[in-house]
Amino acid sequence: MARYTEAVCRLCRREGVKMFLKGVRCYTDKCSVERRKYAPGQHGQSARGKLSDYGVQLREKQKVRRMYGLLEGQFRKSYHQAVAMKGVTGANLLQLLELRLDNVVYRLGFAPSRPLARQLVTHSHFLVNGRKASIPSMILKQGSVVEVRESARKILAIADGMANAQHKGVPSWLALDPANFRGTVQHPPMREEIDLSVQEQFIVELYSK
Numbered sequence: 454m455a456r457y458t459e460a461v462c463r464l465c466r467r468e469g470v471k472m473f474l475k476g477v478r479c480y481t482d483k484c485s486v487e488r489r490k491y492a493p494g495q496h497g498q499s500a501r502g503k504l505s506d507y508g509v510q511l512r513e514k515q516k517v518r519r520m521y522g523l524l525e526g527q528f529r530k531s532y533h534q535a536v537a538m539k540g541v542t543g544a545n546l547l548q549l550l551e552l553r554l555d556n557v558v559y560r561l562g563f564a565p566s567r568p569l570a571r572q573l574v575t576h577s578h579f580l581v582n583g584r585k586a587s588i589p590s591m592i593l594k595q596g597s598v599v600e601v602r603e604s605a606r607k608i609l610a611i612a613d614g615m616a617n618a619q620h621k622g623v624p625s626w627l628a629l630d631p632a633n634f635r636g637t638v639q640h641p642p643m644r645e646e647i648d649l650s651v652q653e654q655f656i657v658e659l660y661s662k
Contacts, residue, residue, distance in 0.1 A: 507659070509655060510655040510656070510658050510659035511659060513651060513652055513653075513655040513656055513659075514528075514655070514656045514659050514660075516651060517547075517550070517649075517651050517653070517656060520567075520649070520651075521550050521553070521556060521567060522555075522567050522568055522571060523550075527590070529660070531546060531549050531550060532546055532656070532660050534549055535548075535549055541644075542657050543653030543654050543656060543657045544643075544644040544653065546653060546656065546657075547642075547644065547647050547649065547651075547653055548641050548642055548643075548644075548647075549592060551642050551647055552592050552593050552594075552638070552641060552642075553589060553590055553591070553592060553593075554574055554579070554581065554586060554588065554589055554590070554591040554592075554593060554599070555567060555570045555571040555574050555589035555590075556570070557593055557597075557599055557627070557636070557638065558570040558573065558574060558579060558599060559614075560623060560624055560627055561599060561618070561623055561627055561629055561636035562614050562615045562617060562618020562621075562623060562629065562631075563579070563599075563601055563611050563614050563615065563634070563636070564610060564611065564614040565610065565613050565614045565617050569610055569614075570589075570614075571589045573605075573608075573610065573611070574586065574587060574588070574589045575587055575589060577602075578601060578602055578604075578605035578608065578611070579599055579600065579601060579602060579605075580599070580600045580601075580602055581593065581597060581598070581599055581600075582597060582598055583598070583600075585602075593638050594638065594641075595638055595639070595640050595641060596637070596638065597637070597638045598635060598636070598637050598638075599635070599636045599637075599638075600633070600634060600635040600636075601634035601635075606634055611634075615631060615634075618631075623636070624642065624646055624647075624648070625639075625646050626638065626639055626640055626641065626642040626643075626646050627639060
């Protein structure tokens, strides 16, 4: 499967916000967004003109897509699933993205970043409802239980992720049992429970054209 292999800090600088793609590093003064507060590239420090409505919508879509580490086709598929659901399309989209297995692993603190969570999932280090799971895009449901496999509990990345989780906590729609390396989806997240500074209505406007 195709994936982005360049420096991920460039993505954060391009969008002008921290997307926490490097885990613990993003919380330190080594963060590229803090050190170089301008877009990457030869003309990154040049003054930018005002974005058009389309430009604003595109940047918002790119920010969310990159935040969750999806390719355009994957992101568009999630959007169409959100359209088919009852309720507000933008909120539905964020809910689907939050319920992805790789994101839940990240939110529970089993990995310090979403890219690393995705890698750990593809290497089959987790169980979902007692069964081995290796598909990062799996959409979890209310009551789904995610557990680190016994053989993976000493992996340094997982230990670091859980240590980081002690500082930032876990979302209210998840329940963490750190002693047993287990987490549960208590209910699908409501929009107010998703702590992302994004304006999802711009994404809906973009794809509705």
